[in-house]
Amino acid sequence: MAARHSSTREYGAALCRATNDWQVDEWYEKDxxxxxxxxxxxxxxxxxxxxxxxxxxxxxxxxxxxxxxxxAPLGDRRYWKIYEAAARHDLPVGVHFGGGARGVPVTAxxxxxxxxxxxxxxxxxFQAHVASLVFSGIFEKLPALRFAMIEGGFAWxxxxxxxxxxxxxxxxxxxxxxRRRPSEYVAERMWFTTQPIEEPHRAADLLTVFDHLGxxxxxxxxxxxxxxxxxxxxxxxxxRIPQDQREKIYTENARAFYRLPARxxxxx
Amino acid sequence: MAARHSSTREYGAALCRATNDWQVDEWYEKDxxxxxxxxxxxxxxxxxxxxxxxxxxxxxxxxxxxxxxxxAPLGDRRYWKIYEAAARHDLPVGVHFGGGARGVPVTAxxxxxxxxxxxxxxxxxFQAHVASLVFSGIFEKLPALRFAMIEGGFAWxxxxxxxxxxxxxxxxxxxxxxRRRPSEYVAERMWFTTQPIEEPHRAADLLTVFDHLGxxxxxxxxxxxxxxxxxxxxxxxxxRIPQDQREKIYTENARAFYRLPARxxxxx
Numbered sequence: 001m002a003a004r005h006s007s008t009r010e011y012g013a014a015l016c017r018a019t020n021d022w023q024v025d026e027w028y029e030k031d032x033x034x035x036x037x038x039x040x041x042x043x044x045x046x047x048x049x050x051x052x053x054x055x056x057x058x059x060x061x062x063x064x065x066x067x068x069x070x071x072a073p074l075g076d077r078r079y080w081k082i083y084e085a086a087a088r089h090d091l092p093v094g095v096h097f098g099g100g101a102r103g104v105p106v107t108a109x110x111x112x113x114x115x116x117x118x119x120x121x122x123x124x125x126f127q128a129h130v131a132s133l134v135f136s137g138i139f140e141k142l143p144a145l146r147f148a149m150i151e152g153g154f155a156w157x158x159x160x161x162x163x164x165x166x167x168x169x170x171x172x173x174x175x176x177x178x179r180r181r182p183s184e185y186v187a188e189r190m191w192f193t194t195q196p197i198e199e200p201h202r203a204a205d206l207l208t209v210f211d212h213l214g215x216x217x218x219x220x221x222x223x224x225x226x227x228x229x230x231x232x233x234x235x236x237x238x239x240r241i242p243q244d245q246r247e248k249i250y251t252e253n254a255r256a257f258y259r260l261p262a263r264x265x266x267x268x
Numbered sequence: 269m270a271a272r273h274s275s276t277r278e279y280g281a282a283l284c285r286a287t288n289d290w291q292v293d294e295w296y297e298k299d300x301x302x303x304x305x306x307x308x309x310x311x312x313x314x315x316x317x318x319x320x321x322x323x324x325x326x327x328x329x330x331x332x333x334x335x336x337x338x339x340a341p342l343g344d345r346r347y348w349k350i351y352e353a354a355a356r357h358d359l360p361v362g363v364h365f366g367g368g369a370r371g372v373p374v375t376a377x378x379x380x381x382x383x384x385x386x387x388x389x390x391x392x393x394f395q396a397h398v399a400s401l402v403f404s405g406i407f408e409k410l411p412a413l414r415f416a417m418i419e420g421g422f423a424w425x426x427x428x429x430x431x432x433x434x435x436x437x438x439x440x441x442x443x444x445x446x447r448r449r450p451s452e453y454v455a456e457r458m459w460f461t462t463q464p465i466e467e468p469h470r471a472a473d474l475l476t477v478f479d480h481l482g483x484x485x486x487x488x489x490x491x492x493x494x495x496x497x498x499x500x501x502x503x504x505x506x507x508r509i510p511q512d513q514r515e516k517i518y519t520e521n522a523r524a525f526y527r528l529p530a531r532x533x534x535x536x
Contacts, residue, residue: 068377069376069377070377070378071378072380073378073380073381073385074377075381075385076378077381104377104378106376107341107392107393107396107400108337108390108393108395109337109338109340109341109342109372109393109396109397109400110338110339110340110344110372111340112340112341112396112399113340113343114403114404115439116399116403116432116435116436116440116442117396117399117403120399120428120432121376121392121395121396121399123395123427124376124389124392124395125377127389127391127392128392131380131384132375132380132381132385135381135384135385135388153427153431155427156428158473159421159423159424160389160424162423162466162467162469163391163464163466164384164388165467166467167384167388167497168384170496171384171496174383174384175382183469196431196434196435198427198430199430199433199434200480201433208476208480209427212468212473228439229438229439
């Protein structure tokens with residue numbers, strides 16, 4: 001986090017370079033099943049793009065990794081050079097729970113009082129990013145650009161896309177760069193992860209959420225292990241999910257999104 | 269808005285007094301079917317409480333009216349004297365779309381670029397307030413306190429309460445003032461309005477949203493007329509809603525919430 005947001009930009013960039021080299025040396029080189037995200041000094045897009053260009057060719061890296069708490073919503077032009085670099089190397093961009101920028105409160109109504117409150121509304125930063133990315137027009141500019149929203153949940157997504165479509169239908173003349181319904185860009189370019197998986201009071205309602213999302217093709221399992229609130233793959237789902245959906249969520253969607261090799265056939 | 273947030277506190281309070289008197293003289297006195305919200309200088313809770321005490325006895329006023337974009341999430345103690353005054357007079361608190369506080373960006377990740385973006389994520393301020401009010405413990409302290417979240421939507425509410433319950437279950441020791449599941453306070457103390465009503469891509473999905481909310485007992489029709497995006501009572505719903513639910517949404521819930529007289533029997 002310090003590396004991404006350091007106010008000494010060159011120091012932040014150096015920390016990111018060191019972190020990325022360490023990821024390769026200490027993790028990927030020791031077990032190539034592991035893959036890494038390119039950590040970048042995201043609040044300086046030129047330095048961030050330099051770092052992407054430096055390491056993107058290495059097979060260890062499968063995405064550019066940003067954080068959710070930023071100095072502006074992610075559609076802002078200050079970040080576009082990051083997206084151009086990611087698209088240049090055909091890498092998706094992951095946006096991960098966490099972060100923080102100087103002078104920017106972590107809710108849409110100022111600073112919260114409790115960690116629980118802070119934690120409960122982290123998803124609202126992701127909502128701001130979804131709206132911002134779509135309305136910015138960046139998806140028209142960069143047809144290869146894809147995002148994964150990591151650890152921000154997804155049960156709020158249908159209501160946001162409904163609202164965005166409705167407002168765009170009435171007032172889309174403000175954003176001529178948005179040529180199609182906002183929900184179409186979301187459906188084609190954005191993936192979401194399960195941790196923390198939403199746990200409806202009636203567990204089966206999760207299936208309705210999947211239905212409102214248009215299916216589970218964009219949902220990827222994530223664990224956040226070893227954090228206190230991590231999801232175990234054994235216990236994450238409180239409801240029985242059909243086997244084909246489980247396969248997509250646990251493995252197939254991530255393999256496709258990150259261009260990972262197909263699962264080896266199990267040998268008995 | 270200026271009245272609520274004026275940095276010259278006494279001037280803001282005077283503007284609120286004038287606005288409230290004007291509401292009575294120009295609207296309620298001319299048509300007593302109309303009711304009013306008490307406008308208050310909300311960023312100074314003592315002055316706000318003075319104004320509530322001044323006019324709460326007048327039958328024109330049925331709620332204290334705040335705005336959604338504030339200097340802190342609404343559970344913050346800086347606002348508690350407002351809630352104490354509202355509860356003292358058995359008035360609910362309405363939180364309305366809009367507002368703005370100095371130095372507080374309107375998303376959880378800084379300032380947006382477009383009006384459409386700003387508009388689409390206004391609901392995130394409401395999400396911050398729901399979490400903040402619940403975790404603050406104010407509902408335990410003031411058993412009569414009730415809220416209406418006005419023009420912030422509600423389709424996002426199930427996912428928020430699921431998340432709050434889940435985190436509280438694991439980490440509730442941080443907030444001993446919260447004695448029950450967060451969703452129980454929401455279910456008992458918070459109402460929501462329809463404008464802008466969420467419009468799912470498949471219109472019938474709105475009924476599923478109602479189901480996830482536990483029914484429509486806390487949903488009140490609102491129109492926002494004459495704004496550009498107002499909902500007409502004739503066209504607001506794209507799906508056929510059962511008659512008993514329509515009655516609740518269009519009239520009964522608001523009559524109960526605001527303690528209005530029962531509807532006069534229609535005379536042919």
